[in-house]
Amino acid sequence: MDNKVIIVTAPSGSGKTTLVKYLLERFATLEFSVSACTREPRHNELHGRDYYFISPDEFQKRIADKEFVEYEEVYPGNYYGTLNSEINRIWASRGVVLFDVDVKGALKLKEIFKDDALAVFIKAPNLDILEARLRSRGTESEDKIQVRLSKVREELMMEPKFDVVVVNDRLDKAQNEIEQVVAEFIK
Numbered sequence: 001m002d003n004k005v006i007i008v009t010a011p012s013g014s015g016k017t018t019l020v021k022y023l024l025e026r027f028a029t030l031e032f033s034v035s036a037c038t039r040e041p042r043h044n045e046l047h048g049r050d051y052y053f054i055s056p057d058e059f060q061k062r063i064a065d066k067e068f069v070e071y072e073e074v075y076p077g078n079y080y081g082t083l084n085s086e087i088n089r090i091w092a093s094r095g096v097v098l099f100d101v102d103v104k105g106a107l108k109l110k111e112i113f114k115d116d117a118l119a120v121f122i123k124a125p126n127l128d129i130l131e132a133r134l135r136s137r138g139t140e141s142e143d144k145i146q147v148r149l150s151k152v153r154e155e156l157m158m159e160p161k162f163d164v165v166v167v168n169d170r171l172d173k174a175q176n177e178i179e180q181v182v183a184e185f186i187k
Contacts, residue, residue, distance in 0.1 A: 005113050009106035011156065013131070019168070027096075031090040034051060034083075035051055035083075037079065040053070072102060082109065106162070120163065
């Protein structure tokens with residue numbers, strides 16, 4: 001199997017993580033690329049499973065040591081990045097890399113991996129639904145919700161740069177759609 005990658009991205013609250021987990025259940029060849037970040041873990045997140053939670057100083061050191069394929073300051077003071085070691089680990093086991101990344105990181109990864117990448121953009125049916133989803137999480141302050149909502153408009157403008165767009169209006173429909181495009185890409 002070629003060294004392929006699947007990049008799934010979305011504005012916050014669009015259902016990206018839910019769809020990524022679904023893909024991992026459906027395809028044994030897919031392996032999740034754990035990103036590194038400098039933010040604090042949410043109550044249900046584990047280091048090494050959801051993210052590698054590292055300090056800003058360690059993140060900067062890893063940038064200097066060229067350990068990242070790509071990285072981004074997604075929110076002020078909060079860095080996220082893809083470690084070379086994650087991709088190498090997955091390819092060594094003959095797996096297909098599955099990324100769950102922010103929109104700018106996704107575009108960088110698509111630029112790097114070109115035709116070996118499938119870039120999927122997930123979006124909520126509208127901004128009201130997206131805002132309701134963010135609020136229902138109960139994981140962030142009002143200030144953080146407003147920051148995320150202001151970023152959504154910018155991210156939605158990048159939608160045409162992706163290979164596939166999945167509107168997550170009904171979960172079963174979105175799951176079906178993403179499963180079909182991924183199956184076609186990896187076969």
